Amino acid sequence: MTPPTVAPSAGARSRSAAQALDRRDRAWWQDLLARAVVGLGGISAVLFIAAIIVFIASQGFEFAWHRLSWSELLTGARWEPTAKPPSYGAWPLIAGTAWITAVAMAVAVPLSFAAAIYVGEFATGRRREWLKIVIETLAAIPSVVWGVVGLQVMNPLIQRLFDTPVGLNVLNAGIILGLMAAPIMTTLAEDALKAVPDAHREAAEALGATRWQTIRKVVLPHARPGLSAAVLLGIGRAFGETIAVLMASGHRLLPPSSVFDSAATITATIAAELGEAAVDSDHYQALFVLGLVLFCITFTINLLADWLVRGGRGRA
């Protein structure tokens, strides 16, 4: 007698159904791999930031903890790390950075806002597209080229125009930095203008506002958070720029008292001195502390800009 053929049990059937559903085929593995790769890319920014903070802090930590007076660093008037005894007052560098950044913004804000308003509100069609491309190209000019312009073009120009003995000064570096920061600020400001709903412009124009009245009374106020963020990011750019400033500022380690004084910035000082400071010496470590200060400033500025943009979106 042959045993009756047994139908597969209910348990076996559901197991095979589960196997059929759980097919780890090529697409499944590709999906897993792609997710892992892009995920890694996504969080790599966080990893890099963390690694840089740890590195900078570790290089300057021993000195900052044991021998550095923070009040001297932030307010001391003499940056003489190689004198005997050395003096680590970074005030001249902080003041130089602030002066140059202020001049840079005085140049960049009107220029970039005017450009953004023209490109965003007035230019149309092909001219607008061309201008946007040119502005983006301007942003891509290497900073050393700007430094050469400061050294070879602006320097004699300033000497001739203002009759100063040196043309490498706050004015020169500020103008160069302003021109460098303007393109990215223009792009950001134009984005802010573009985010203003067209219904607002139409409403104002239907009420009899001219284009300029519409821009001044409706568009600019509405875009203010985005415009502020553009300025802040421009400031961040100006703070962090190194080589062009080093070439154009004259790099004089004293707090400037007018735009015609030469000055030094935090970044330029680090770039100029790190190569000649003995590794792990106090001088070397002090430069890393400066780097940390710079990092904190730009980080705060970026955070503030981000907060402004989000706040603006939330309110509107």
Add this chain to the structure above:
Amino acid sequence: MAEPARSRPAPAVEVRDLNLWYGTFQALFEIDLDVASGVVTALIGPSGCGKSTLLRSCNRIVERLGYVSTTGSIKVLGHDIHATDASPIQVRRHVGMVFQRPNPLPLSIRDNVLFAQRLHEPNRRSRSEQDATVEQALREVLLWDRVKDRLHERATSLSLEEQQKLCIARLLPTKPTVLLMDEPCSALDPAATTAVEELIWSLRGRYSILIVTHNMAQARRASDECVFMLMGRVVEHTPTERMFVAPARQETADYIEGRFG
């Protein structure tokens, strides 16, 4: 073109032989239209027939697009709005416009009402005069009692119905003669639609109102005259009661009975 039946005072808007192109696409063909003074005229017709374009030509806001060209003439109160000495700015002072979606400016309620007046009058008025202007305009649109305690709040915080009423109120301080309305109730719920419709009806007489609508019932109950447009042309222009009872043209009859559009 069909001539309106009644005898009446000079028309508020006279359109003569108007052709309009968006680039190379012709949207309006040989429009002749007299918009009667002091009444509500409804512009009806299927989507894309050119009724909004015609409406937006009357204050030249259509030219915002930049690739618009026109021939023919439009006169508002006898003045050619395309004349070389006419600026769109002056035209828009006399011809107010209400849009499909309420579009209050991102300012306070008070500043919305005063916006146009401040543009047109270089000398700033005194505070009390401004207060009076705001109150009068908001009373006229039946909004005063609801917003008088929050004039400094953002206009965008109002309900859609209140926003649309505010958008009408802010036209009034410059004393316009013509109000253009582009489907002013299409973004509103039924109760708000009724309220805004009643408001529009109450403004009749003081202003000449030209209103675009998709809603046949609205055209029927809230207009004195009706203009039926099709394919960029005016097909028929008669008193509203006649159009809905005895349309002269077959296309009109087909449209209002819902056979197309």
